[in-house]
Amino acid sequence: MTIGDSSTLPAWRRDLERALKRNRGDAHSRYFQLASVSADGSPRNRTVVFRGFAPDSHDLLVISDDRAAKHTELLHNSAVAIAWYFSRSREQFRVVGNAVVATCDNDTQRWRQRLWSALSDAAKAQFFWPAPGAPLSSASQSTSSHDQGSHTAAPPDNFTVIAVSPVSVDHLQLTNPQRRFKSHWDGEHWSACEVNP
Amino acid sequence: MTIGDSSTLPAWRRDLERALKRNRGDAHSRYFQLASVSADGSPRNRTVVFRGFAPDSHDLLVISDDRAAKHTELLHNSAVAIAWYFSRSREQFRVVGNAVVATCDNDTQRWRQRLWSALSDAAKAQFFWPAPGAPLSSASQSTSSHDQGSHTAAPPDNFTVIAVSPVSVDHLQLTNPQRRFKSHWDGEHWSACEVNP
Numbered sequence: 376m377t378i379g380d381s382s383t384l385p386a387w388r389r390d391l392e393r394a395l396k397r398n399r400g401d402a403h404s405r406y407f408q409l410a411s412v413s414a415d416g417s418p419r420n421r422t423v424v425f426r427g428f429a430p431d432s433h434d435l436l437v438i439s440d441d442r443a444a445k446h447t448e449l450l451h452n453s454a455v456a457i458a459w460y461f462s463r464s465r466e467q468f469r470v471v472g473n474a475v476v477a478t479c480d481n482d483t484q485r486w487r488q489r490l491w492s493a494l495s496d497a498a499k500a501q502f503f504w505p506a507p508g509a510p511l512s513s514a515s516q517s518t519s520s521h522d523q524g525s526h527t528a529a530p531p532d533n534f535t536v537i538a539v540s541p542v543s544v545d546h547l548q549l550t551n552p553q554r555r556f557k558s559h560w561d562g563e564h565w566s567a568c569e570v571n572p
Numbered sequence: 573m574t575i576g577d578s579s580t581l582p583a584w585r586r587d588l589e590r591a592l593k594r595n596r597g598d599a600h601s602r603y604f605q606l607a608s609v610s611a612d613g614s615p616r617n618r619t620v621v622f623r624g625f626a627p628d629s630h631d632l633l634v635i636s637d638d639r640a641a642k643h644t645e646l647l648h649n650s651a652v653a654i655a656w657y658f659s660r661s662r663e664q665f666r667v668v669g670n671a672v673v674a675t676c677d678n679d680t681q682r683w684r685q686r687l688w689s690a691l692s693d694a695a696k697a698q699f700f701w702p703a704p705g706a707p708l709s710s711a712s713q714s715t716s717s718h719d720q721g722s723h724t725a726a727p728p729d730n731f732t733v734i735a736v737s738p739v740s741v742d743h744l745q746l747t748n749p750q751r752r753f754k755s756h757w758d759g760e761h762w763s764a765c766e767v768n769p
Contacts, residue, residue: 408655410607410615417651418615420607422664454614458605467619505768508752512768555705571702571709 385565387544387558388433391459391468398461407459409437409539411448411474419448425459426490426536434538435470438490441478441533442506449474455539465549470541477536486538491530499527502534547572582762584741584755585630588656588665595658604656606634606736608645608671616645622656623687623733631735632667635687638675638730639703646671652736662746667738674733683735688727696724699731744769 384392398404410420426436435457439446449455457470477486491499505512544558553572558565581589595601607617623633632654636643646652654667674683688696702709741755750769755762 403657403659406657408605408607408617408657410605410617410653410655412609412613412615416609416613416649417668418607418609418653419666419668420605420617420653420655421666422605422655422657452613456607456615456617458607458617458619460600460603460605460619462600469616469618471614471616501769507768508754509768511766557705569708571704571706572698 385433385558386556386567387468387546387565390546394461394464394466394468398463401463404461404463407457409445410456410458411445412452412454413448414451419445421445429486429538432540434540436486436490437537437539438494439476439535439537440502440507441535444508446476446535449476449537457539467547467549469545469547470539471543472539472541475538475540477538486536487530487534490536491534502531582630582755583753583764584665584743584762587743591658591661591663591665595660598660601658601660604654606642607653607655608642609649609651610645611648616642618642623690626683626735629737631737633683633687634734634736635691636673636732636734637699637704638732641705643673643732646673646734654736664744664746666742666744667736668740669736669738672735672737674735683733684727684731687733688731699728
């Protein structure tokens with residue numbers, strides 16, 4: 376999907392950009408919760424950091440480690456659901472969509488390189504730690520300090536980017552009166568309607 | 573499951589109680605994200621308010637409306653996943669478990685009555701609004717004011733309580749060094765181990 380100038384953005388994207396601006400003083404306004412479905416069919420949920428939109432689409436970008444459970448889960452089942460609550464403006468965006476994992480093997484190198492370069496050294500260092508979720512390793516004492524390897528210009532192979540492509544967005548405003556808007560992507564266009572909160 | 577005094581609580585429950593205390597100055601510390609799986613197998617995710625633990629178990633209680641989509645989803649598939657991030661103490665609890673929906677038809681009336689009584693009039697009023705998620709109803713103008721019916725002492729039939737019974741808890745502390753603990757319920761006991769963050 377190619378996006379046009381701001382006047383042609385779907386309503387939910389304009390609303391979400393506005394929420395990001397209105398809540399930018401809150402350091403946690405760029406955190407959202409990403410749910411996926413594990414191999415046994417039960418859901419998983421975790422907090423992730425929003426790393427911006429892909430330059431030429433409405434895809435929401437987050438970073439991951441290919442040793443993390445969510446990486447395996449998403450390769451098995453790409454369906455995801457985001458819950459993103461903005462506490463200052465008291466509004467919630469719920470996104471249902473599909474995730475594509477950009478690894479060192481596929482054609483999304485430019486995202487990986489760009490997002491890697493933007494990371495702090497402390498964030499980069501985590502990709503050189505022992506495998507996340509594995510039994511505590513003696514080597515994990517290194518997690519308290521920055522690893523030399525974190526200063527590499529190129530991302531390590533285990534650094535991945537997850538691009539969430541939205542199919543529907545449910546925007547609830549906890550104003551008085553409350554308002555709620557549902558948007559849907561039919562494969563060609565976005566449509567939106569207001570629904571009961 | 574019957575729980576004992578605080579000295580016999582599993583580690584995750586003590587840690588979660590401590591997080592609630594340490595973050596209580598943050599009005600949003602009692603909000604978490606609840607993921608479920610819809611009938612088509614894809615995940616859904618939304619922000620809900622923690623209403624406390626059930627008196628005699630580790631079940632986490634939230635309220636719902638039986639006209640809401642999550643109610644239908646949970647009756648179809650009870651598997652849920654909670655992501656609960658505490659921004660002041662910088663720690664996350666991820667709970668995987670099963671949800672039981674307490675309606676007016678089953679034997680959990682005491683929870684329903686207790687939680688209903690604790691709600692504000694504004695929160696009660698929402699249960700008398702038009703069906704959530706349905707196309708905007710002209711009647712929904714009443715959402716801006718409190719409905720007379722909200723002052724009833726007994727909960728309306730559409731007021732439900734969701735009790736999430738945890739099976740595993742993943743506790744990540746974003747301290748320096750980061751620490752991460754996984755707890756698991758085997759049907760009789762909780763076990764816990766520290767894992768790589």
